[in-house]
Each structure stands twice: as structure tokens, then as C-alpha cells.
Amino acid sequence: MSIISLLNVNVLNNPANFMDKYQFEITFECLEQLSKDLEFKLTYVGSATSSEHDQELDSLFVGPIPVGVNKFIFEADPPNLSRIPSSEILGVTVLLLTAAYDGREFVRVGYYTNNEYDSEEMNKEPPNKPAVERIVRNVLAEKPRVTRFAIKWDTEDSEPPEFPPDQPEADLVPDDEDQYAADELAAEGDGEVEPGAMDEDIEMDGAEELVKDDDEISNDGSEDLEAESAGSDDEDDDDEDEAMDVSAEDQLHDEATAVSGPSGAAGDYVIVG
Structure with a gap:
């Protein structure tokens, strides 16, 4: 949680001449009593290609800070033209307003910020030597880019964590690299694989063989049943008379064979069917 919350920044003199002072009305809220002052800085970015031309225009210490909403005006001098490349005085650049506590x-x-001449003619045909007194700066105050950082304030509890929280359960999960190496060794047949590592593949291969055997058995059983049924239709009257003389034991055996199929095939046929 941030002890200081920036509520609003109002650019007072805008637009203004390039050489006028910057004036910012800053409003912030303090939630707890602080032991040190706040430091505000204003930096002018002199070049889009190198930070060597950045200029710290001014800095201000504000304190002691009372708890509640506070407001003050921050003034800063304009940039030094001698430190800005002449080709980058005109055009768009950036102003940075920063706030720190105890150096953080x-x-x-x-x-x-857009810098241009106050006349359209000079903007179309700018002079070889910049006419600073005719340059007008316009800070695009309606569209600021705000970035906040978590810092340590006065107490140790306010210090943000430097590293992600510990996750003890993550140590129990095997590494992907180790698992991949084990699979590669198992596929190539080299090295030792921990027991159970290939159990799933072995069970799947066995299941395929069992299914194949069941299909063959079921087909054989089906053919026997059909053949036996067809044979009974082709019998002539003499065979029927002969069947009447069969003993009771033989009749029971024939009926059981006709229902279950050949010996050993009845159970397999039921499973597959």
C-alpha cells in the first residue's frame, strides 16, 4: 500500500513562452505520518536519441507532511538551450515530474510537450538560428502518463517483496526435462526407467492383443453355430428317424452344444457380443 497518493497535477501557465518558468499545482494525500520529506523533481528530455541531453530543471523537498490532503505549487526554471541540440529545440519532447521518498x-x-513558433510563417520556414523569444511551449496536460512504483516507507512491513512467494508444492512436481529424458530412454530401450513409468503403454498393448484374440474367437464360434444350424436343415427324413433313437444323455449333450457353441468358446463369445 502506498502511503502517498498523487491526486492531481495542474499545469498553471500553459501554453507559455519557452523561457518562462514551469508551474505545477500538485495535490496529494498522506495516509500515515512520515519521518522524512518528499522530493519532487522536474526533468526536461532534450533529445529523443540520447539521455545525455536530459536536464534536471529543479528539485523541491516538501515536509514535514501532515496526514490528509496536501497541496503546493512547484516552480522550475526553463531548460538551458546550450545543452539542447539546435535541431531538437522545435518539435515534440517530454517533461518528467517525479516524486521520491528517502531516495526511492x-x-x-x-x-x-510541443515547441513551435507563434506564427505559421515561421513554422513553415524556420530561421537558421532559433528565435527563442518566439517559441511557444504547450504541455499536453490532458494526457499525462502516470507510473507508480511500490517502495518501502518507514516500516519494514511496507517493503514490497523482491521475489515471488515460495511454493513448496512446486518441488513435488517432477521437472519436464527429467520426464522427457525418461521417455526418450524408454523409447530407445537404453538406460533404466523407474518402475511404473511405462505401465500405461504396456497395458494398452496388451489390451489390443486381447481384443484381437476375442474377435477371432467370436468369429470362429459364430461360424460353428451357423454351420451347425445349416447342417440341421439339410437332414433328410431318414436322419430324423435315426435321431429319435438317440439316448436321453446324448440329446442333452447336443442341446447344450447348440446353445453354447464349441467347448471353451461360449464365455469368449458372450464377452465380445
């Missing part, structure tokens, strides 16, 4: 930055507000 906790908020940054960036503004795009």
Missing part, C-alpha cells in the same frame, strides 16, 4: 521514486508523471 514512487510515482512518475510524463507529459508530451
Whole structure:
């Protein structure tokens, strides 16, 4: 949780001449009593290609900070033209307003700023030497870019964590790299694999063989039943007379064979069917 919350920043003199002072009305809220002052800085980005031309225009310490909503005006001098490449005085650049506590930055507000001449003719045909007195700066205050940072304030409890929280359960999960290596060794047949590592593949292979055997058995059983049924239709009257003389034991045996199929095939046929 941030002890200081930046509520609003109002650019007072905008637009203004390039050489006028910057004025910012800053409003913030303090939730707890702090032992140190806040430090505000304003930085002008002199070049889009190198940070060597950045200029710290001014800095201000504010304190002691009372608890509640506070407001103050921050003034800063304009940039030094001698430190800005002449080709980058005109055009769009950036202003950075930062706030820090005990040397630790906790908020940054960036503004795009457009520098141009006060006449359309000079903007179309700018002079070889920049006419600074005719340059007008316009801070795009309506579209600031605000970035907040979690910092340590006065207590140890307010210090943000430097690393992600510990996850003891993550140590129980095998590494992907080790699992991949085990699978590769198992596929190639080299090295030893821990017991149970290939149990699933073995069971699947066995199941395929069992299904294949069941299909063959079921087909054989089906053919026997059909053949036996067809044979009974082709018998002539003499065979029927002969069957009447069969003993009771033989009749029971024939009826059981006709229902269950050949010996050993009845159970397999029921499972597959």
C-alpha cells in the first residue's frame, strides 16, 4: 500500500513562452505520518536519441507532511538551450515530474510537450538560428502518463517483496526435462526407467492383443453355430428317424452344444457380443 497518493497535477501557465518558468499545482494525500520529506523533481528530455541531453530543471523537498490532503505549487526554471541540440529545440519532447521518498521514486508523471513558433510563417520556414523569444511551449496536460512504483516507507512491513512467494508444492512436481529424458530412454530401450513409468503403454498393448484374440474367437464360434444350424436343415427324413433313437444323455449333450457353441468358446463369445 502506498502511503502517498498523487491526486492531481495542474499545469498553471500553459501554453507559455519557452523561457518562462514551469508551474505545477500538485495535490496529494498522506495516509500515515512520515519521518522524512518528499522530493519532487522536474526533468526536461532534450533529445529523443540520447539521455545525455536530459536536464534536471529543479528539485523541491516538501515536509514535514501532515496526514490528509496536501497541496503546493512547484516552480522550475526553463531548460538551458546550450545543452539542447539546435535541431531538437522545435518539435515534440517530454517533461518528467517525479516524486521520491528517502531516495526511492514512487510515482512518475510524463507529459508530451510541443515547441513551435507563434506564427505559421515561421513554422513553415524556420530561421537558421532559433528565435527563442518566439517559441511557444504547450504541455499536453490532458494526457499525462502516470507510473507508480511500490517502495518501502518507514516500516519494514511496507517493503514490497523482491521475489515471488515460495511454493513448496512446486518441488513435488517432477521437472519436464527429467520426464522427457525418461521417455526418450524408454523409447530407445537404453538406460533404466523407474518402475511404473511405462505401465500405461504396456497395458494398452496388451489390451489390443486381447481384443484381437476375442474377435477371432467370436468369429470362429459364430461360424460353428451357423454351420451347425445349416447342417440341421439339410437332414433328410431318414436322419430324423435315426435321431429319435438317440439316448436321453446324448440329446442333452447336443442341446447344450447348440446353445453354447464349441467347448471353451461360449464365455469368449458372450464377452465380445
